[in-house]
Amino acid sequence: MKQYTRPLICLAVLIALPWIVQHPYPQHLMILILMWAAIGSGWNLISGYTGQVLFGAAAFFGTGAYTAALLVNKLELSAWWGLPLGAVTSVLLAFPFGWISFRLRGPYFALVTLALNEIMRSIATEWESLTEGMVGLLVTQTWVSKVPYYYVALVLAAGSIVAMEFITRSRLGYYFVSIREDQDAAESLGINTVFYKMVSLCVSACMIGLAGALYTNYMGFIDPKVVFALHDISIVAILVGIVGGVGTIYGPLVGATIMVAVMEGFRSGAFGLLHILANITGSPLVATLTKYVTQAHLLAFGVLVIMVILYLPNGIMGDWPILRKYLFFWKRGSA
Amino acid sequence: MDVFLQTLVAGILKGGLYALIGLGMTLIMGVMGIINLAHGQLMMVAMYATYVCFHYMGIDPYWALLISMPTLFLVGVVIQKFLLNPLMKVESILPENQVLMTVGIGMVLTEIMRFIFTSNYVSVKTSYSAAARFVGGISFSVPLTIAFGFACVLTLLLFWFLLKTDIGRSIRAVSLDGEAAELMGINSERVKAITMGIGAALVAAAGTLLLPVYYLFPDIGGPFTRKAFIITILGGLGSTVGAIFGGVTLGLAEALGATYIGMAYEDMVSLVIFVVVLLFLPGGFKRLTKV
Amino acid sequence: MAYFRVSDITKYFGGLAAVNRVTFQVEQGQIYGLIGPNGSGKTTIFNLINAYFPLTHGEIFFEGQMISGLKTYQICRRGIGRTFQVVKPLKRMTVMDNVIASAFLHSRTKSQAVDLAEEMIEFCGLVPHKLKLAKSLPIASRKRLEITRALATKPKLLLLDETAAGLNPHEMDEAIGLIKKIRDAGVTIIIVEHIMKVIMTISDRILAINHGMAIAEGTPSEVASDPEVISAYLGEDFRAES
Numbered sequence: 001m002k003q004y005t006r007p008l009i010c011l012a013v014l015i016a017l018p019w020i021v022q023h024p025y026p027q028h029l030m031i032l033i034l035m036w037a038a039i040g041s042g043w044n045l046i047s048g049y050t051g052q053v054l055f056g057a058a059a060f061f062g063t064g065a066y067t068a069a070l071l072v073n074k075l076e077l078s079a080w081w082g083l084p085l086g087a088v089t090s091v092l093l094a095f096p097f098g099w100i101s102f103r104l105r106g107p108y109f110a111l112v113t114l115a116l117n118e119i120m121r122s123i124a125t126e127w128e129s130l131t132e133g134m135v136g137l138l139v140t141q142t143w144v145s146k147v148p149y150y151y152v153a154l155v156l157a158a159g160s161i162v163a164m165e166f167i168t169r170s171r172l173g174y175y176f177v178s179i180r181e182d183q184d185a186a187e188s189l190g191i192n193t194v195f196y197k198m199v200s201l202c203v204s205a206c207m208i209g210l211a212g213a214l215y216t217n218y219m220g221f222i223d224p225k226v227v228f229a230l231h232d233i234s235i236v237a238i239l240v241g242i243v244g245g246v247g248t249i250y251g252p253l254v255g256a257t258i259m260v261a262v263m264e265g266f267r268s269g270a271f272g273l274l275h276i277l278a279n280i281t282g283s284p285l286v287a288t289l290t291k292y293v294t295q296a297h298l299l300a301f302g303v304l305v306i307m308v309i310l311y312l313p314n315g316i317m318g319d320w321p322i323l324r325k326y327l328f329f330w331k332r333g334s335a
Numbered sequence: 336m337d338v339f340l341q342t343l344v345a346g347i348l349k350g351g352l353y354a355l356i357g358l359g360m361t362l363i364m365g366v367m368g369i370i371n372l373a374h375g376q377l378m379m380v381a382m383y384a385t386y387v388c389f390h391y392m393g394i395d396p397y398w399a400l401l402i403s404m405p406t407l408f409l410v411g412v413v414i415q416k417f418l419l420n421p422l423m424k425v426e427s428i429l430p431e432n433q434v435l436m437t438v439g440i441g442m443v444l445t446e447i448m449r450f451i452f453t454s455n456y457v458s459v460k461t462s463y464s465a466a467a468r469f470v471g472g473i474s475f476s477v478p479l480t481i482a483f484g485f486a487c488v489l490t491l492l493l494f495w496f497l498l499k500t501d502i503g504r505s506i507r508a509v510s511l512d513g514e515a516a517e518l519m520g521i522n523s524e525r526v527k528a529i530t531m532g533i534g535a536a537l538v539a540a541a542g543t544l545l546l547p548v549y550y551l552f553p554d555i556g557g558p559f560t561r562k563a564f565i566i567t568i569l570g571g572l573g574s575t576v577g578a579i580f581g582g583v584t585l586g587l588a589e590a591l592g593a594t595y596i597g598m599a600y601e602d603m604v605s606l607v608i609f610v611v612v613l614l615f616l617p618g619g620f621k622r623l624t625k626v
Numbered sequence: 627m628a629y630f631r632v633s634d635i636t637k638y639f640g641g642l643a644a645v646n647r648v649t650f651q652v653e654q655g656q657i658y659g660l661i662g663p664n665g666s667g668k669t670t671i672f673n674l675i676n677a678y679f680p681l682t683h684g685e686i687f688f689e690g691q692m693i694s695g696l697k698t699y700q701i702c703r704r705g706i707g708r709t710f711q712v713v714k715p716l717k718r719m720t721v722m723d724n725v726i727a728s729a730f731l732h733s734r735t736k737s738q739a740v741d742l743a744e745e746m747i748e749f750c751g752l753v754p755h756k757l758k759l760a761k762s763l764p765i766a767s768r769k770r771l772e773i774t775r776a777l778a779t780k781p782k783l784l785l786l787d788e789t790a791a792g793l794n795p796h797e798m799d800e801a802i803g804l805i806k807k808i809r810d811a812g813v814t815i816i817i818v819e820h821i822m823k824v825i826m827t828i829s830d831r832i833l834a835i836n837h838g839m840a841i842a843e844g845t846p847s848e849v850a851s852d853p854e855v856i857s858a859y860l861g862e863d864f865r866a867e868s
Contacts, residue, residue, distance in 0.1 A: 053431045055438075100614060107370045107434045108613060111564065115610045122603055170736065174727040177716060180430070185714035188676055190702035190731040190779050230557075231442065238435065247428045292450065299446035305439030306418060313427030428718065 040252025064212025090209025350586025365573025
C-alpha cells in the first residue's frame with residue numbers, strides 16, 4: 001500500500017483544490033490538465049504500452065465531442081448523455097478501423113491513424129446537414145461555475161489512471177507489453193495479437209472519446225477545426241505521452257500539467273504577464289514580442305517534440321532516475 | 336475527348352514534378368528507413384526561398400533552382416546529422432521516434448516560415464505563369480512543361496549519379512544492407528546525411544518549379560507530405576523507378592479528379608488514395624512489375 | 627499415426643525453394659534433431675511449423691490433427707512451443723514478469739500465472755536471476771529465459787532453435803542437462819543445432835538437411851556416417867573430433 005501514498009495525497013489535494021483556489025482561470029487550467037491526463041492515458045495505452053503509435057488521437061476525441069453535441073442538436077437530449085454514448089461511438093469507430101489497419105505495422109499504422117484523423121475532420125466539415133460543417137455546434141452549458149465540471153474531469157482523469165493501474169497488472173497489461181516488445185514472439189507464446197491490439201485500441205478510444213464528450217459539455221461550442229485538430233489535439237496527445245513518460249501510469253498526468261502550462265503559457269503571453277509588461281513599459285518591442293509569443297505555441301510544440309525525443313525519450317517519469325541525477329548534480333554544483 | 340486528352344496532359348506534366356517529390360522521399364526511405372513526414376515542409380521552405388529570390392532579388396524561378404537546391408541540400412544534411420543520426424543510438428521505449436522527430440521538424444519549419452512570412456497566401460507571377468502553347472488543339476501550360484523538362488533532366492542526373500559515381504554506389508550499398516556497407520568501409524552516417532541532402536534538394540526543385548503555377552502559405556507542407564507519401568508507396572518503397580510511376584499516377588488521378596469530380600474534393604481524393612494504398616498495396620507498383 | 631508429422635512441406639520465396647518437400651515424423655517423448663549448414667532451411671522449417679510463414683505446399687499433423695493453416699497463436703495453444711534463434715525477451719521487464727506473461731496462456735488468474743512462473747523459473751534454474759531485468763542478463767541466462775518462457779505455455783512439443791549457439795563449453799553442458807530434464811518431464815523436443823556435440827549427444831533421431839532438402843535420416847551414428855552428410859556438412863573436422 002505504501003507505493004500508493006503519493007498518488008493518494010495527490011488525489012486528496014486535487015479533490016480539495018476548488019476550495020483552495022477559487023479563481024476561475026486556474027480552475028479552467030486544472031480542468032484542461034485533467035482532461036489531457038485522460039486523453040494522455042488513452043494514448044499511452046495503445047501507443048506506449050502496446051506499441052501501436054496513435055498519430056490521430058483527435059479522430060476519437062472529435063467523435064466523442066460530436067456525439068455529445070449531436071445528441072443536443074438532433075435529439076434534444078442533454079449533452080451529458082454524450083459521455084457514455086461518446087465512449088460507445090468512439091469504440092464503434094475504433095473497432096472497424098483497427099480491424100482493417102492492424103495488419104500494418106509500426107510507422108504505417110501511425111500514418112493510417114493520421115489519415116483517419118483527416119478523414120473524420122473532412123466528414124465533419126463536409127456533411128453539413130449533420131454537423132453544420134464549419135459553423136459548428138452550440139450546446140447550452142449546464143453550470144455557470146467551473147467547479148462541477150472540474151469534478152467530472154477529476155472523475156474522468158482518476159478513472160483513467162485507476163483503469164491503467166488495473167490493466168497493467170493484469171493479463172491485458174502483460175499481453176500488451178509482449179506485443180509491443182516483439183509481436184512475433186508474442187504470437188509464438190499463444191497471444192492472439194490481433195485480438196489484444198483491438199482491445200487496447202478500443203479502451204484507448206473510449207478514454208479519449210469520453211474526454212471529447214466532456215469537452216463539448218464544458219466549452220459549449222465545437223467545430224471540426226477544433227475537435228479534430230491535428231496539431232492542437234493529436235500532436236498534443238503525443239506530447240502529453242512522451243513528455244510525461246511513455247509506458248508509465250502517472251506519466252500522462254505529469255505530461256498534461258506541462259503541456260497545459262506550455263500551451264496556455266504561450267497563448268496568454270506568459271499568463272498575461274507579457275501584456276502587463278507591454279502596458280507598463282509602452283514599448284513597441286515588448287508589444288511585438290507579446291504578439292509573437294501568443295502565436296508561438298505550435299513552434300514550442302515542434303521544438304519540444306525534438307528535444308524530448310533526443311534527450312528525454314522515456315519522458316519525465318520514464319527517465320526519472322537520470323533526471324534526478326542531473327538535478328542533484330546541478331544543486332550540488334551551485335552550493 | 337478533347338477534355339480527356341487535356342486532362343491527361345495536365346496530369347502527366349504535374350506528375351513529372353510529383354515524381355521529383357517522390358524520388359526524394361523514396362531515397363530517404365530506402366537508405367535510412369525513415370518516413371520523412373517533414374518532406375512537404377522542406378518543399379515549402381524551398382518555395383519560400385524561391386519567392387524571396389523572385390520578389391526581393393528579381394531572380395527568375397528557374398535560376399532560383401541554383402539557390403534553392405543547394406540551400407535545401409544543406410538543410411537536409413544538417414537535419415540528418417544533428418537530429419536523425421543521433422536517434423539511431425538512443426535506446427527508448429518510445430516507438431516510432433524517428434517518424435515523430437520528422438513531425439517535430441516539420442512543425443518547427445512551418446512555424447519559422449510563418450514567423451517570417453505570416454500566414455498570408457503569396458504567389459510568384461512571372462511573365463509566363465499563365466502562358467500556354469497549343470499543340471494539336473491541346474493546351475500545354477508553359478511553366479508546367481518547362482518544369483516537366485527540368486524534372487526529366489534532374490531525374491536522369493540522379494540516376495547517373497546513383498549508378499555511376501562512387502558516392503552514388505555507396506548510397507545504394509547502404510540502402511541494401513547498412514551493416515554490410517559499414518563493414519566494407521563506407522561511412523554510413525555520412526552517406527545518410529548526403530542522401531537526406533539529395534532528397535531535400537530534389538523536393539526543393541519540385542517546389543521551385545511548381546511555384547509559378549501554385550500558391551504558397553506556411554501550411555502547404557502537410558498536403559505535400561501526404562502526396563509524397565502516396566507517390567512513394569504507390570511506386571514501392573525504395574524504388575526510384577517506382578517513384579516516377581507513382582508521381583505520374585498521382586498527377587493523373589488528381590487531374591482526372593479535378594476535371595470530373597470537382598476541385599473541392601481534391602483533398603478527399605488524395606486522402607482516400609492514401610488509405611487505400613496503405614492498406615491494399617503494401618508493395619506498390621514494384622510488386623506488380625518486379626522492377 | 628505418428629505424434630507429430632510433417633509431410634512434403636515446401637516453401638518458396640520468390641523462385642527459391644527454401645524448404646523442398648521435406649517429410650519426417652517424431653514420436654512422443656523423443657528428442658528429434660535437425661542439422662544442416664547455415665542457410666539450409668532448418669529455421670525455416672520451424673517457421674513453417676509455427677505458421678510464422680505460410681506453407682507453399684504440404685501438411686503438418688500434430689496428435690492426429692492437421693495444424694497447417696492455423697494461426698501462430700492457435701498452434702501454441704494446441705501445445706507446440708518454440709524458442710527463437712535470436713532471443714526475444716521483454717527487455718525492460720524482470721525475468722519473473724517475462725515468464726508470467728507466457729504463463730497466462732494456461733492460467734485463468736494472475737496468481738495462477740505467478741505460481742506457474744515460479745515453478746518454471748525453478749525448473750530452469752533461473753531463481754537467482756528472478757528479479758533482474760531481462761536486458762541485464764548474460765547470453766546463457768537469456769537463452770535459458772527464452773526456454774523458460776516457452777515452457778510456461780505448457781507445450782507438449784517444444785521447438786528449440788539454436789539454444790547452444792554462443793555458449794562456452796560449461797554453459798553448453800548445462801544447456802544439454804536442461805534439455806534432457808525437459809524431455810524427462812514428458813515434453814517431446816525437436817531441436818535445431820549446428821553444434822555437433824549438442825545434437826549428437828542428445829538426439830534420438832536426426833534429420834540432415836541441405837539446400838532445403840532432406841539428405842539423410844536416422845540415429846545419430848547412422849547420419850554421422852552417411853557419406854552425403856559428411857561431404858555436405860561435417861567435413862574433416864568431425865572425424866577428427868570423434
